[in-house]
Each structure stands twice: as C-alpha cells, then as structure tokens.
Amino acid sequence: MENNTFEYVVPCHFGMEAVLKREIMALGYEIVNVADGRVTFRGDEKAIARANIFLRTAERVLLCVGRFKARTFDELFEATKAIPWGDYIPVNGKFWVKKASTAKSQLFSSSDIQSIVKKAIVERLKMTYRVDWFKEDGDEYPLRVFILKDEVTLALDTTGESLHKRGYRKLTGKAPVSETLAAALIMLTPWNKDRILVDPFCGSGTFPIEAAMIGANIAPGMNREFTAEAWKHLLPMKGWYDAVTEANDLICNDVEMRIQGYDIDGEVIKVAMANAREAGVDHLIHFQQRPVSELRHPKKYGFVITNPPYGERLEEKEALPALYTDIGNAFRHLDSWSYYVLTSYEDAERYIGRKADKNRKIYNGMIKTYFYQFMGPKPPKRVDNRRFN
Template sequence: MNQYFATVARGLEPLVVQELEQLGAKDVEPGFCGAAFKGDRTLLYKVNLWARLPFRILRQLDEFDCEDESDLFAGIQRIDWSEYLRPDNTLAVTATGKTEALNHTHFTALQVKNAIVSQQTEQFGERSDVDTQAPDVRINLHLRHDRATLSLDSSGDSLHRRGYRPAVGAAPLKESLAAALIQMTDWQPNVAFFDPLCGSGTLPLEAGLRSLQIAPGLFRERFGFETWLDYDDDLWESMIAEAESQQKSELAAFVGGSDRDPNVLIQAHSNAQQCGMEHLITFQQKDLADVAAPTDSGILLCNPPYGERLGKDSDLGAFYKLLGNVLKQRFKGWTAYVLSGNKALSSNIGLKSASRTPVYNGSLLCQLMKYELY
C-alpha cells in the first residue's frame, strides 16, 4: 500500500476525510489543508476520478529532515529517480512551505530539480527537460518544521478544474468548494435543489453531477498519473467504463437556478451542455425580486455578492434585505443556506439563522448560514 495525501481548501479537512473513507481509502488522517491516506494504485485512480473536494492527490515518496540546501540536495538524491522518470520524460517541481534557510519556494524548487537532473546526468549522460505547463512527472516538495515531504502529483491540473466549465462568471466558485457546500447542506438527490443567484451555474451543476452519479473526473482531458512509468492503461480504461455505466439518465428531483444576467445564463447553459445535462438542469432569467420556489420544499443554496469582487458599487444592504424577504415570503417549507463573507451585509437578511459554519472561499473567511423557513 502506498501513502497518499489529498489537498483541500482550508477548513474542509473533516469533509475530505469522510469522502476518502467512502471511496475506500484506508488509515485516513486529517492534516493541514488535506488528509493522508493509504491505498493501492486502483484507489489512486478512483480518488482522482470520483473525489469532488480535493485539489490534488499526492503520492508520497519520502520524508526526511531538511533544514538547508545541503539537506535538501542529499534527501532528493537518496531517491532512485529512474523508477519514476526517464531522461526523455519532462518534469516540473512545485515547492510549498519553508524553513529558516529555505524560505523562497522558487529557489527550493530549483534545488530539487538540480538534484534530480544531476543524478540523471551521472547515470544516463542525459537529463529530463523542464515543462511547467504539462510535464510527464510533476514533483511536489513540502517543507514544514524542518521536515521535507517529497511526493509525485498524480492529478496534473487541479482537480477543481473539472473540464466542463470553460465559461465562468466574474467571481465563480471553485467546483470543489461548490461540491463541499452542497455536502455541508446534507442535500440528498431526492430533494429539490435551487440557487436563485446561480451565475454560470456551478452550484446546480455540481448538484446535478452528484444526483446523476457522474464522476467529476470524466470531463478532464488528462491526469498526471497517465504519463507515469507505472501507468496501467487497461485498469484506467476499465474504471472509466465502469463509471460511465453507473450514470443515471434522469434527476430524482428538481435541480436548477436563476439569475438576472442573461449573459451569465448563456454560460450556465453552455456548461450544462458540456456536462450532458442541458435537458435536465433548469436555468431561468429572473430578477431576485421575481423569484419563486419551484417546488413545495427543498434546499436553497446561494453565494450572493459580498463586496470583495462583485457589487462594490451597488447597495448590497438592500439586496440582502430583498434576499431575506424573498426567502421568508416565497420559500416556506424550504431550508436555505447563504454563503457570505460580510457579516454586516448578512445581518440585513433579517432572519434568525439556525447555524453558522465558517468556510474559506479562497483566502476569505466566510460563513455558511442556515435558515429554516416555516
């Protein structure tokens, strides 16, 4: 069994532990911005294909004491890189964290690369080229408390980039955060789901993917592990076929959204088409003041502007008051969740929240507020 680490947005560690265990991971342990777990190659492929919350799945190669440049060089050279990398393969190195002596990630990454290609040159008389965009092997080094953790990045591009969303609005939620928010509401596919401020459609689309049991990785062009020396194409193709066979053709309940901006709704429809869900997800152009509940009960989840990137010049206080009035008057029988990064604005909703859960949207600390609407 190999040691892996799934990286997630800060604060989502408990959720990713739950997701990894559901996917069959062993010895799952939460860490800072992620969770460690154990499993075989099949599990590695499965987590990349099916996990909705992580950014990257790292395969740990080694861990060693590392205070300075000489420790780093020796630790990297301790690995036999011919097991993972041929001179005709390209590579890239990503470094995170720091020590007192190694406090510049670009320099640290350069030293890792130098140690690897030095070994290759000595062993083969030639070395790998660097390709920062689409390398055959992406290497990750993390420094913390004078310890270095060396890993291979099995995901390639961040997993939040599903591949179905070429079109996005001005301040889009990452797909992985959208999936996490949906998980936090305890929404189930047999319950209606609605976003009255849907923008380019990320929340309804993530709900639709979950309802139809569509693996989020099916839309991606490639994963990092597909260019590894031990890549098993037969295993991967069989997992893709199995995932496609599990998809459902119909939603169990209403899933949809609305927005006042016709241009972002064009994007939402385009994204739904990329997912093969354009005939299933309902998107409507409506001002918030005209929104009504599509069914008698359900889960409403929305991410209104909070003045960071959108809405700075508009009267957001009045907008939040309108949101509260619409929830109170037209969504009786529903449970509403509102993500807000501005406490002063959220107080204008004028409803008593049943709970408030801290959530990071990027580096911004927000709150997911729950409202029981009777």
Template sequence: MDKVQLIAPCVFGVEAVLKREIQQLGYNIIDVEDGRVTFEGDREAICRSNIFLRSAERVLIKVGSFRATSFEELFDKVKALEWENYLEKDSKFWVTKASSIKSKLFSPSDIQSIVKKSIVDRLRRIYKAEWFEETGSQYPIRVFIKKDQVTISIDSSGEALHKRGYRQMTTKAPLSETLASSMIQLTPWKEDRTLIDPFCGSGTIPIEAAMQGANIAPGLNRSFESEDWNNLLNKKDWFRAIDEAHDMMKENIEVDIQGYDIDEEALKAARHNAQLAGVDHLIHFQKRDIKELSSPKKYGFMITNPPYGERLGTKETTETLYKEMGTVLKKLDTWSFFIITSYDGIEKVINKKATKKRKLYNGMLKTNFYQFYGPKPRQS
C-alpha cells in the same frame, strides 16, 4: 508500487468532506491537515481518486517526507529518496511549485532549483548518464515545507481537478467547481429534494448538484498527467476506473434543480456549461430577480453564492440585496438555506440566526458558509 501514499489538497475548510469522499472510495486515511488529506491506496487509487473525488484540488503521490533546516540537508535528503521508482531515464520532470510555511527554508526559487539538482544527481548515478533528454512522460514535482518538515510529491493530476472541462464560459467572481461541490456536500440535500440557486452566475452550483444527483464522476470528461505514466500505471487501471464511473451513473434520474440570475449573459454561460457537463436536461435556468423568488414546493434547499461587496457591487447594494433575500427566506418557511459570503452582517440584515457557520476560503478570500436549517419533512 503495490501500496502508495497519496495527498489530496483541498480548499481550507472542506477537509471533512474530502476525508469522507476518500473513505467512501475504500481507502484508509493517514492524516488530515489544514487544506490536505493523506491516504493510502494501490496504484488504481491514483486513477479512481482523480476521476471520482469532487472536493480535491489534486492527487499527489508522496515520494517522501523529512526534516530539513539547510539547503545542504535538503539536497542530501532529496537525493536519498528512491526516484528511480518513479522516474525513467527519459522522464521530463521539474519542480512546478515549492511552498514554505514557518520554516527556515523559505525561498521558493532556491528550493525548486536545489530539489531538481538533487534528483538529477541521483538519477545520474542510477542510470549512469551525464545528460538526460527528458523526452518522455511528464512528472510535475511539488515541494511543501511546514515548520521545517519537507514533503515531496509528484502531481498525478496535471491541471487542477476543479477544471472538470465543462466551464468554458464564466462570469465575474465565479465559484470553483470543487468549492461548489463541497458546499453541496456540506448540506443534507439529496436528489429527491428541490434545489434553487438564485444567483447562479455561470451555473456552477446547479451543475455540480446535477452531476452529484446523477452520480456523474467529476473527472470523467477530462485527461490527467498520469495517464501517460506507463512505468507506474497500466492503461487497464484507467479503463477499469472509467468503466466503474459509467456503471455508477444514474441514467434516468429526475431532479428539480433551478438556477436563476438577472444577467442574460450569465444564464447563456450557465446553459452552455450545463450542456457540456451533460446535465442541461436536469436543470431549469431562468432570468429572475431574487425579489420574485417563490416556490410551491415544501422543504426545498437554497444553496447560493450571492454578491459579497468585495468583488461585485458595494456594501450598500449588498445590504439591500440581502434584505430582499431575508424577505424570501421568511416566505419559504420550510426551506433550508445555505449561503457563502464574506459579508459578516448577513444574520443581522436578514434577521435570522444561522444554525451553523463554517469558515471557507473562496480563492484567497476568507468567507463564511452560513447554514440555516429548516424543519425536517414530515413522515407520510
């Protein structure tokens, strides 16, 4: 397996962020679709992608792609793939997920069952065995069908990559780590600029910003399914990627990142999570109402996920909150503001037109990422 095609699913709307991250790792982009980026790399790319990508949900190894409009065709074409290049005789494998969009084959359970039977049928012939113990390493298989085009892959990540390992305490309607990181990457924020999240909740945005500023790889403190794939990956591949991550960390960095909330329990969770992430010394958390927000700093950034009304509060309380936010924005007239919300009336309520607006999905909720750019810092 000198070269392999990898698929990185992501939140809808952040494909450009993920593409840039993959290119920065040195890999060639093959395709960019809604919610996924396909790229090419060597076997070490599996390790490095899992450890370094901030906006990807998973790293999948593409086994094959073909057109199928009947279950018989699906069975035959899955069977034709060279599964013995990935699965050993004792490998434990199952179809963990099948999804279908605008295709003739649409029953997930039937797709899962047929793909599993087809793989077993091929391996019986290859390994000359009628029964497989499946006591070895685990290989979760995923099937994605769009407009009758089938893509079969193996999930190298296991648990989704947004599970960095630090968020043990959460609040209501939390923002995923991958979406928080993507939002930060969609702004021009750098570690030498002040960043405030006035609705920090369990601290995801400040923590992801601190990790990004200190160049702490998001997958450094968690495990991956493919770590046990000794037939495909060497331990040395993982050790090299981990050593690279440690070498890239900025040990003595100083940043100005602040997280505010009116909920003491949320702040308790935020401090705990920041400590687990190893960035508690880089973030100042404090109980503070949005009405009290001020800063003597110039050209700072606000990146935040305020209550929407759908999940927290009501439309009336949301409007009141956004009006208060608008008052703060006027005072911080050199700052840039980046707000994710499903509330469509935010520009009218805060009386400010967004410089840019990008559609993002927060879970299954369709939102907009409003970007209000302030003036650029004056050159000294």
C-alpha cells in the same frame, strides 16, 4: 513500492477536509492523516486514476515519493538524493519542482528549495541511468514540495490542471465559485437528490450543475485528461480505462431531480444552460431569468444554496443592503426551507433579518467569505405503506 502500495497527498479547500476524507473512504482507501487543507491516504497504483476521476472536493492528487526531516539545505539535498527516483522518472522524463511551500520550518526560501531538490534528483538519476545530461524531452513529471515543522514531503503531481477544471465550464460569470468548492459546500449540507434545490444567483450554473452531477452520480473527472495518464510504468492505460468504465457503470441515468437555477441576467442564464449541456445534466436543471425578489416555490422543505454578489466594487456595495433585504424577504416566503449563503458581505445576517444557525469561514480564492447556514425544519418521515400490505 514493492507491494504496490503508495501514499497519496490530496489538497483541498481549507475547512473541507472532513468532506474529502468521507469521499476517499467511500472509494475504499485508508486514511493516513488529515491536516489543514490536505488529506493523506494509502492506496494501490489504481488509486492514481480512481482518485482523479471520482473525487469531487480535491484540488489535485499527489503521489508521495519521500518524507523526511531536513533543517539544512545539505540535509534536504542528501535525503532527496537517497530516494530511488528511477522508479518514478524515466531517462527522458521532463521533471521540475512546480511548487515549494514551507511553514514553521528552518528552510523557508521556496526558490532555493526548488533548485536544491531538482539538483539532488539529477544527481540520483545520473547514477541510475549512467548519463551526465538529460534531454528531458519525454513525458512530464511535475513535483511539489511541502515543508511543515521541518518535515519534508516530496510528491509527484498526477493531476496536471487542477481538478476543479471539470471541462464543462467554458464560460463563467462574475466572482465564480470553483467547481470543487461548490461540490464541497453542497456535500456539507443535508441536501440529497430527492430534495428541491434552488440557486437564485446561479451565475454560470456551478451549484446546480455540481448538485445534478452528485445526484446522478456522474464522476467529475470523466471527461478530461491527467498528467499521469502518460506514466504507463506506474499505471498502465488499462487502469484508466477500468476507472472510466467503473464511473460509467455508476451513473444513474433515470434519476429525476428538482434543481433550479435563477439569475437576473439573461445572458448569464444562457451561459449556465450551455455549461449544463456540456456537463450532460441540462435535462436535470431548470434555468430561468428571475430576480431574487420573485423567488417562490409551492413545495415545502427545499434547499437554497447560493453565492450572491459580495459587492467587491464600490458601486455594487451600495446596492447590497437592498439586495440582502430582498433575499431575507424571499426566505420568509419559504418558511420551511433551509438556506445556505456564501458571501463576504459583513452585514448579510443584518439585512437578511435573521441570525444564521451556523457559519463557517471559507476562502473563495483570496476572498474571505462566510458560509451562513439557516436551518429549516426537517420534513416529516414518510410512512412506508408496503410494510402494512
């Protein structure tokens, strides 16, 4: 705290830790630890704003205020009370333990952990502010507690509403992929802004919109608010303005991309177009009502990244063999392309008619899905004629 260096814990989708780690390092921060579903890094107070505004694949940004071993509730209480909470929470701050999660530890009752941590903070703040009762009518300071193998991490939630709430998706289609997961899946592939990208089941447009934002270098958190904006004693408002200015300066306004979103449902296409307008990328995406059976493209070496129907309802399940056969047929027409398909449908490869080169297990919400990766050939390297002139 003295040298204004903090530790931040950043949760993400399981399996996406390497993508998030890359993003954090690109912002110039030092990685402390990578664990299942979270990355810990070290940064200054400006990282509160920069991480929230720039990270595409993070769920939230947590400011770590304490880490210690605790096997009993007494140890939990005393170690929590020993933290200088007055450095973080003002006398009128509204604070509560929003979530407590525990694994492989002696302490396992989330509700007890929540109430003991709250009690310990109250006792410490009573000593700090010399008062017996707190109004808690000021700014919000939500806390999260993680206990893994008896090691407790206490962290303040700087984000508020999850980072997947970019602000552009006013409406969604069925079984949507979250914005953070869509961005992570795109960043797992070799796609870049110079390559064609098509989503034949675009729904409310999340894959095409996230790809357009990546290609145009539009920071995902520019148009929303964060809980920590009110924590001026930790990061003055200038820190937030500076981060937004930095984000604005990095946008590539003149970028040209070939991103297409198709869906069989015309109403859903209207939703996707409205969402793309809201995100400021509607000029970069071509949306069209079209079934997957009509998926064609004259150019080579493109990418399909898509989340087709899973058949969660029984009557939809019956239509899946025919649908995935259509997907396979469409892919065969685009024989130099690469395809990335997120689905929970167990027989996807069978009806697509090809075994995936790779697949990854990923949870989309509570649904276990697989990210099937069918790799196409690499495009030939272009010769740079300028060297010979």
